[in-house]
Amino acid sequence: MSSGLYGSEQLSELVRGESVLDGAFECLRRIWSRPDALNGQTLTDSEYRTRLLEHHLAAQEPKLYDELNASMGDHPVMNLDSGCGVIMDALSLREGFQLLNDLPDEHGWVVTLEWAGVERLPSETTFMCREWFDAHSPSAVNRDDYRFVGDLDVPQLPASDPSFVWTRHPDRRLEESFKGNYSSEAMIDIYSDTKGLLEDIVAESVHDEFLVTSDHGYVNVQDTNPYVLSxxxxxxxxxxxxxxxxxxxxxxxxxxxxxxxxxxxxxxxxxxxGHYHPTKPGATKHIRHGGLSLPECMTPVLRITT
Incomplete structure (x- = not known):
């Protein structure tokens, strides 16, 4: 079973599914839906298995990146015709699977999770914001149906139908916490604050239906990596x-x-x-985005009914 990267159900989806990406999604679910997936040594193992999975799939399925490229564009957040679209900067499938576990249990909400390709490459906020809102940054968007949330405090949200909210989290915390080898925050703490922010947005909104997604995910390039450069x-x-x-x-x-x-x-x-990255002496950033990889380019699409 390729070192435990997938079980029989995931193998069936990889073999019989219309797209190798749907099988990859189920493999990522197997890795990241564990309750302790963001904790300590389990996080390290989950990150390595994610890198190993993509490395393995790219070797076995040459069409992997062609399909990933073909999935981009026409993101569901821009096809929203009612409810509230919440774009959480750099929210990845890692957090998506945890939210899928936690939100129904804690609130009784109906929650589903799918995935969608990023709008375009490079997988960078600036490019997505131009595509979606014709502005150079989320904080520069000036529309009555839109709010930018730069910190963990939620302002008054638009009552339009649909409405849109763009948060700077979790990317702001990821950038701050994973600079070099001197991380001061655990990933589980970042997730906890991100979940709390989403819960506050839901509480402050007039809507009872939400589409929660991201402009891009990220890669974590710390620790061991099967992507070796000459x-x-x-x-x-x-x-x-x-x-x-x-x-x-x-x-x-x-x-x-x-x-x-x-x-x-x-x-x-x-x-x-994939997860190629240069190894340089001294501390370097562990969290990165802008490339072509499964964690960066397969964005979570959570649909919540409260």
Missing amino acids: DSNEDALSSKFSGRHREVADDYALDQLHDAGVIERAGGHYVVK
Whole structure:
């Protein structure tokens, strides 16, 4: 069973499903729906299994990234015709599966979870906000049916139908907490605050139906990683990328990385595939986004009826 990455049910979905991504979603459910998935050593194991799963699927299913690219665009949050659409910056399937476990038990709400591809690449907030709201950042959107929530305090929300809310969390806390090797907060604490923020939004809203999703997910590149770079590709990636995407340029090192399958072109940008990342001396950021990977580009779509 490929080192326990999937069981018989997930294997059946991978083999018989219309898309390998639906099978991948069920494999991720198996990893991240555990009650302790965000805790300590279990979190470390879950992250490694996520990287190993994508590495394995990419080797077994060459169409994986083609299907992931094809899933992008026409995100369900922009097709919302009633209720409240809540966009939580960098909310990933990791948190999505935990919310699916917790919210019905704690509140009696009806909650379902699906996934949708990001609107486009690079998987970066700036690009999504331009596509969805024609603004350069979520805080710059000026519409009567929209509110931006920059912290954990919820302002008065729009009463329009539909209405939209964009929160800076959990991404703000992820960015603050995973700078280098000096994390001061546990992932479970970040999740707890994010869940609390969502509960407050539901309580303050006039709606009883919510679509909760994100602009993108993220990759966690700390600890062990099955994505190994050759020395020459390591040097090329370190010298040409400060994050997980960059603008296209005529450059031998970029051509080398593309030919090696480390990066892929997306319009006017190159994006890093999978969980490749350069190893640099000293502390580096563990939480990253902007590339082409399952955790970044398969966004959670929670539908809540209160």
